[in-house]
Amino acid sequence: MDLELSQRQVEFRDEIRTWLTEHHPGRIASMDTPDGFEAHREWEKVLFDAGWSVPAWPVAYGGRDCDLIEWLIYEEEYWLSGVPGRVSANGVSLLAPTIFNFGSRQQQDHFLPKMASGEHIWAQGWSEPEAGSDLAGIKTKAIRDGDDFVLNGQKTWCSRGAYADWIFCIVRTDPDAERHRGLTYLLVPADSPGLERRPINRLDGEPSFAELFFDDCRVSADHVLGEEGQGWGVAMAAAGSERGLSLRSPGRFMAAAERLTELARSIRADGSIDVRLRDEVVDAWIRAQAYRWQTYQLAAGLMGGDEIGSEASLGKVFWSELDVELHATALRLLGDRAEIVDDNDWLDGYLFALSGPIYAGTNEIQRNIIAERVLGLPRRG
Amino acid sequence: MRFEFTDEHDMFRNTVRDLFADRCPPDAVRASWETTDARVPDLWGALAEIGVLAALAPEEAGGLGMDEVAFVRILEEVGYAAVPEPLMEHAFVAIPALAEARSDALDSAIAGSTTITIDIDGSGTVASAAIADAIVTRVDDGLAFTTQYDTTALTTIDQSRRLAAVKGGVTVGLDGADAALAYDRAVLGAAAQCIGIARRLLDATVAYVGDRQQFGKPVGSYQAVKHHLADVRIAVEFAAPLVYRAAWSVAHPETHEPLARARDVSMAKAQASDAVDLAARKALQCHGAIGYTFEYDLQLWLKRAWALSAAYGDARRHRDRVATAIGLA
Known part of the structure; x- marks a missing residue:
């Protein structure tokens, strides 16, 4: 120690x-x-x-x-x-670990430097209208035709999808296979003919994510990541990264907690703070520290050869709910000024934080994973 | 930076865990409720024998010279087994204070021939006072050693952790002992026990809901139950590292001045108290009516949870201390 x-x-x-x-x-x-x-x-x-x-x-x-x-x-x-x-966060946090693990040398040499420099900004194309938490329900088809796959179907809630250069998708390459089988991890250029992107306005009105419509969209078979038909296993390696520390490291929340304490100090002229709100501020500050030290302990284990599995779900629930409560506390400190949108980073942050318990697997799914795979409770009967 | 326990830490913890499993099973905890002294026969001597009582005393004084990082994991086991003895008070707070003051009382405390408890805020309400030989007491800004005092028993909800009102006695100052440090040790020690209690409540409940059938299925297969227990697992996951981190701060005064130490210790107790409160609520709810009975062992941990969540300052009080430390008036 x-x-x-x-x-x-x-x-x-x-x-x-x-x-x-x-x-x-x-x-x-x-x-x-x-x-x-x-x-x-x-x-x-x-x-x-x-x-x-x-x-x-x-x-x-x-x-x-x-x-x-x-x-x-x-x-x-x-x-x-x-x-x-x-x-670049979607690419760096979610796709890059998969390219390092499953990509060919050619794919690594081609994609990684461009991702690192910002030349390629990546978006995630996993969810579909009928495949959200139940991701294995993916229907978008990719049928092999010569050196290409021909894509037909629809993706949605594609973060950064409106402007990204590339999209990492999971598609069904074996239409006869069901659920987790017959899926393939495919890297799709966003300017591919036959791919139409329609931005979806988020809660804050910004077109942050997009729907993707594939209509006989051809993508080179060279862009399969891992093996054809093994997409579920390839994708789940990234799901661990997404939920784990790589997407939302403690530093983000420690910084937010510091700003929250500064806000609390500044809200009254004499620096005093409503005692109940102060308790909430301190609780958020402590929880950011808790995430920090839990992560340092996790990191020591990983550096010693441990692997992170279902335990990643513990962190995902913790940081996403901390983020919501931290920002909600800030809005309570702002009181009747909280609703004013102009230059209100706390309101922006709150709206963004609200997506945390939903994306990367809803917190209900995470709690199921914790109960079944960490605690060993019986699967649904 | 390497947040990792050593093999030595693990071995020491495992030895104590095995001892408690053998000598302090739930039947022994329950039996202590019925005795006049709320002790477990022969356990104190066994703890002395394997060096637990002497763990924090310096080697030159006949101790093992271990640090707080090693000992908080022992205290987790004390919580996990709901050990009735005042081990934390004696070994984690009183002995280091006696060592700092070079007190004559140290030798017998290390040997286990005496039991010493603490009155860390000078309130006069003291855990295990009736069975202890002496009390390390807060007096003004310092600590003192009190013997031959009178006690009036207070009936507590957890009868394996008894309190008494203390009066009178012979008091000798413990010059050189650090009262603020002793307070932080007690807070940290209670936090570590809260982690162990929470883990036991969770383990017991996971086992129960996996077994108990309703509507033809284990109740643990229902999402409402699963999510309760997932929340407890999360709470423990993110409280325990703060306890270890605080133990490091206490063990390293050269890099942690008293305000930083108090901040770290209070963060640990705030999170550990909240975690054990949640664990107790969810454990009882997921057990249903059986958990609400006196006969079922769950109550032993529920009551220890209620006692130690509040003892040495509850979550709210420790968040107030953190507020001061981070400059929130």
């Missing part, structure tokens, strides 16, 4: 902290608007050029070969600094 940063880790922290301070681009438009999306892509390039877009990746693909602890430190500093969010 050693809960202090080593000299090397302190130097690493200071290096990223200094770099972020010196390169902070200021406030840029929401990544869910056309201009904001491109501004966020440029920020990805700035990070990439300095080697800070994907520090945990190998140097050959634009990373720094950071270990898990250094990556957690990087994330803490990143979010604390208040620089823009990551438009």
Whole structure:
């Protein structure tokens, strides 16, 4: 047990902290608007050029070969600094681990550097109108024709789907197979002929996600990730990443909790705080710390060879519900000013946080997983 | 940064776990309710024998020189087994205080020939006071050692953890002992026990709902029950690391000044109290009527949960301490 940063880790922290301070681009438009999306892509390039877009990746693909602890430190500093969010997050957090695990050398060499630099921004095409929590109900067909697959069907709730360059999809390549069988993980260029994208306005009015309509859309068979027909297993490896620490690391919530305490201090002229609201603020702050230390313990296990399985669901429920409550507390602190949209990051944050218990597998599904696979309770009879 | 227990930590914990499984099963906890002293026969001597009582005393004083990180896992086992003895008070708080003060009382405490409890806030309401030989008491800004006091028993809901009102006695100052540190140790020790109690409540309930059938199926196959227990598992998952982290802070005063230590200890108790409260509520609900009976063993852990969730400060009080530490007036 050693809960202090080593000299090397302190130097690493200071290096990223200094770099972020010196390169902070200021406030840029929401990544869910056309201009904001491109501004966020440029920020990805700035990070990439300095080697800070994907520090945990190998140097050959634009990373720094950071270990898990250094990556957690990087994330803490990143979010604390208040620089823009990551438009590349879907690709880096959800797809990249799958490419590292299942991709051919050619796919790795082609896709990873472009993902790291922001040249390719990725969106996820998994959900369908009839396949949400029950993802194995996927119906979008991809039928082999020569060197291509021909896609027909519909995807929905495709985050970043309105502007992304590429989409990572799960499609049914064996129409006679059912449920988890006969699925294939396919990488689809967003400008493919026969693919129509219709933006869906989110709760906040921004066209953040999209519906995708495939009408005889041809995609090269070279873009299959892993083996044809093995898409479920390939995808589930990424589902672990999605729920786990890679998508929403503790640093994000520690930073939000710090900002919440600052808001609490500033809300009354004399710095005093309503005692019940103060209790909520402190509870959020403590829970962010709890997520932090649980993650450092998890990281030690992973570095020692443990694998993260169903336990990832514990974190997903915890951080997504912390995020909602943290922002709800902020809105209560703002009181009757909370409804004013202009320059209200807390309201934006609240609306975004509300999606957390829904995406990446609803929290009801996560609790089923915890009950059945972590606690060993009987499956549904 | 390496948040990982050593093999030595695990071995020590396993030894104590085995001892409790053997010497302090639920029948022994229940039997302690019926005795005049609420003790488990021969357990104190066995704890002395395997070095648990002496764990935190310095090696030069005849102790094992272990640190708090190792010992909080022992205290989790105390909670898990609902051990009736004042082990936390004696070994985790009193002995380090006696060692700091170079007290003559240290040797007999390490040997287990005496039992010492604590009155960490000077309130006069003291756990296990009637069976203890002495009390480490908060007096003004320091600590004192009180013997030959009078006790009036207070009937507590958990009769394997008895309180008494203490009066009088002979008091000697413990110069050199750190009262604020002793308080934080007691808070941390209670938090660690809360984690163990919560784990036991969860394990017992998972076993019960997997077995109990209604409508032709185990009740644990229904989502409403599953989600209750998933929530308990989550609460424990995110409280335990704060207990270990606080133990590290207490063990490393060179990098954790008192305010940081208090913050870390109070974070641990706030989360652990909330976790064990939730565990108790959900365990009872998922057991249904059988859990509401005196005869069924679940009540032993429910009552310990209620007692230790509030003892040495409840969640709300510790969030107040954290508020001060992070600059929220």
